[in-house]
Amino acid sequence: MGHFLLLAVAFLAFPAAAAAAVVPRFSSHKFAFPGPATAFTVPAAFPTTVYESYYVKPGPTNEPQPAVFDPVLNITFPFNLTNPETVPTNGSDPVLYPPALANLTDASAEALVSAAALEILAIIEANNTGLSSNCSKCVAALSVAQMAAQLAPTHLPAAMVSLCKTTGFKTGTVCQNTYGATNFGASWVQILAKADVVGLDGQYICASLSTDFCSQPPLVPVKVKFPKAKPVKPKKSRASGKRVKVLHLSDLHLDTRYMAGSEANCTSSMCCRYSAPGQGVDEAPATYPAPLFGYYKCDSPFYLALAALQSIGPLTGTSVDNPPALSLYTGDLVAHDSQNQRSRAYVEVTEDSVWQMFKAYIGGPIYAALGNHDTSPDNFDVAHAIDDNGPLGQQFSWNYDHVxxxxxHYGWIDGATQAQASVHYAAYSVLHPLGLRVITLNTDLYYRNNPYTFIHAADPDFSGMFSFLVQELQKAEDAGERVWIVGHVLSGWDGSNPMPGGSDMLYQIVDRYSPHVIANVFFGHTHEDQAFVYYKNNGTRRSAEDAIASAWVGPSITPLTNLNSGFRLYEVDTGSFEVFEAYTFYADVSTFNHLNETGAGPTFNFEYSTRAAYGPAAAWPDGAPLNATFWHRVTEAMEKDRTLATLFNTYQGKSSVRSPNCTSDACTAAKICYIRSGSAALGKQCPQGFGSVQGPYTGNNF
Incomplete structure (x- = not known):
């Protein structure tokens, strides 16, 4: 039987897309699949019992529109909120401005803003201003804009839209959708009013607008202050020998407005959406009609989300009655709608829709972190300290309180933990009954696409999030607890996602409390299957001996962009809380357009075992955990045999037929460097252009 299982693993863990280039590797340890099945074909019929009632019932050619009840707000959300034919084009959320420093009349405020706009145009266009570079011009323009933001805040968004159009900075539509008051405009006014525009904040703002204005500022390290020094001889955790299952889901991105049969192969976001008559798109038949279960350029429809959840039990051997010990959700519930199409209510209905699904199919506690799309405005979260916890500092508290x-309500955290999360950006610290402490973070607070992080950029802990993390880790160290950190935006890899200061601060914290306290770190966000390592002394030397912690980046359920749909299961020791096995599962999105012909739903397959795929090449003992040293040894094996990097690349896209090949020395070197980079600063030192498999590689081969 064991020999048969090994043969089965060799077949299933080695997808056809990579078969010509890579030889699979499997360890000699006795392998056992985690569930009763290695593949599960989901029934075509929609599981209607998940929701109590429907505005539009599911059918063989249409997505459902459930009438979603919110047990917290005690409301049923209206149909027009998610109706694919009535997507809004203007935001409906409250618009908040910083208080004006002067009590100007409307006429005076308008005149001031008009004069400021003319001065900014003059700065941009003049060649004899004495400003030596585009960066100095941009900073000078910000100084003028700040004056307008502080004196006449409500009048500034219209001027920003006009300037954007006049200068040709963006198209008219993009200008309106970016700087219009009900989109991101009011937030930008807050940022301009509060930022140190002539200092580091201004450099980040200008670089975010265009690196033709200012280059990305280098890391300015800020040393973290710890309550206690790291113990010289910390107590080591001991494995119990007993293992439990832990489920890791990420980036579902439920598109409640998905329309089957609409154009899936569109050229602008979002695809798989209704287009009204007269807009040109639907006047001819769709070139690629959106399949019922999803497509590579679209977020998850209800059918795909529930198909993935239905497959978890048969593939992992868990159920509501026999649940995983715990489950992790590393963020992003909400679809990638543009800001003019989203609202607080849209975020809330998505949260309700997804958590109801999870409750129906996953037993046990689910510990979740918010993603950058799980808010409105999209990507934005602000430090409470922006106005000493006043109206601006509390503007996202509706979300923290609701979620x-x-x-x-679903029994995943208790009342005390809920109270903590509601005032800590939806982040919390909870002790699982097995003795593991889970600390979740709101990583929007160091996300580079959140412009609020530019305020007080010289203080990466302006939000207090890292102080909270240190406080909880110190308590855990004092109590002899093991900890998992759960977030959304990853701290490392190629360095493209986090702010350098926040990423460096998190690295210092992981360094201080690893490996004796922190057992694992988990992220999402990229939609890809990735891993990376933290080393002692902030990564000054990256060797197997210095590897102290590793991060697992969970594969997404959404196929966006050019990916298959997937999820992961871990086997974890209940003493050390280290991972001893990781199993990844996927569904091939390229087959979804044929499902109507077969009369069945998609098939989710066992993709690979982390130990079986990489362990032999890394000479990793069967009884050793898949820890930071393991992942460093994997990179050493890649240095000797680049086909291992090719295999990693295949799994990174969940065996998608659309992933680019990684067969060059340059790509291999980049992947090795990314895996060894736990911070933005380290990742940016790597060869760029090989970080994501969602499009062709742009890096230079050698």
Whole structure:
């Protein structure tokens, strides 16, 4: 039987897309699949019992529109909120401005803003201003804009839209969708009013607008202050020999407005959406009609989300009645709608829709972190300290309060933890009954696409999030607890996602409390299957002996962009809380357009075992955990045999037929460097252009 299982693993863990280039590797340890099946074909019929009632019932050619009830708000969301034919084009959320420093009349405020706009145009266009570079011009323009933001805040968004159009900075539509008051404009006014525009904040703002204005500022390290020094001889955790299952889901991105049969192969976001008559798109038949279960350029429809959840039990051997010990969700519930199409209510209905699905199919506690799309405005979260916890500092508290009360409602956290999450950006610290402490973070607070992080950029802990993390880790160290850190935006890899200061601060914290306290770190965000390592002394030397912690980046359920749909299961020791096995599962999105012909739903397959795929090449003992040293040894094996990097690349896209090949020395070197980079600063030192498999590689081969 064991020999048969090994043969089965060799077949299933080695997808056809990579078969010509890579020889699979499997360890000699006795392998056992985690569930009763290695493949599960989901029934074609929609599981209607997940929701109590429907505005539009599911059918063989249409997505459902459930009438979603919110147990926290005690409302049923209206149909027009998610109706694919009535997608809004203007935001409906409250618009908040910083208080004006002067009590100007409307006429005076308008005149001031008009004069400021003319001065900014003059700065941009003049060649004899004495400003030596585009960066100095941009900073000078910000100084003028700040004056307008502080004196006449409500009048500034219209001027920003006009300037954007006049200068040709963006198209008219993009200008309106970016700087219009009900989109991101009011937030930008807050940022301009509060930022140190002539200092580091201004450099980040200008670089975010265009690196033709200012280059990305280098890391300015800020040393973290710890309550206690790291113990010289910390107590080591001991494995119990007993293992439990832990489920890791990420980036579902439920598109409640998905329309089957609409154009899936569009050229602008979002695809798989209704187009009204007269807009040109639907006047001819769709070139690629959106399949019922999803497509590579679209977020997850209800059918795909529930197909993935239905497959978890048969593939992992778990159920509501026989649940995983715990489950992790590393963020992003909401679809990639543009800001003019989203609202607080749209975020709330998505949160309700997804958590109800999870409750129906996953037993046990689910510990979740918010993603950058799980808010409105999209990507934005702000430090409470922006106005000493005043109206601006509390402007996202509606979300923290709502989502944490839903977690409490479903029994995943208790009332005290909910109260903590509601005031800590939806982040919390909870002790699982097995003795593991899970600390979740709101990583929007160091995300580079969140412009609020530019305020007080010289203080990466302006939000207090890292102080909270240190406080909880110190308590855990004092109590002899093991900890998992759960977030969304990853701290490392190629360095493209986090702010350098926040990423460096998190690295210092992981360094201080690893490996004796922190057992694992988990992220999402990229939609790809990735891993990377943290080393002692902030990564000054990256060797197997210096590897102290590793991060697992969970594969996404959404196929966006050019990916298959997937999820992961870990086997974890209940003493050390280290991972001893990781199993990844996927569904081939390229087959979804044929499902109507077969009369069945998609098939989710066992993709690979981390130990079986990489362990032999890394000469990794069967009984050793898949820890930071393991992942460093994997990179050493890649240096000797680049086909291992090719295999990693295949799994990175969940065996998608659309992933680019990684067969060059340059790509291999880049992957090795990314895996060894736990911070943005380290990742940016790597060869760029090989970080994501969602499009062709742009890096230079050698």
């Amino acid at each position: 944490s009360k839903l977690w409490e």
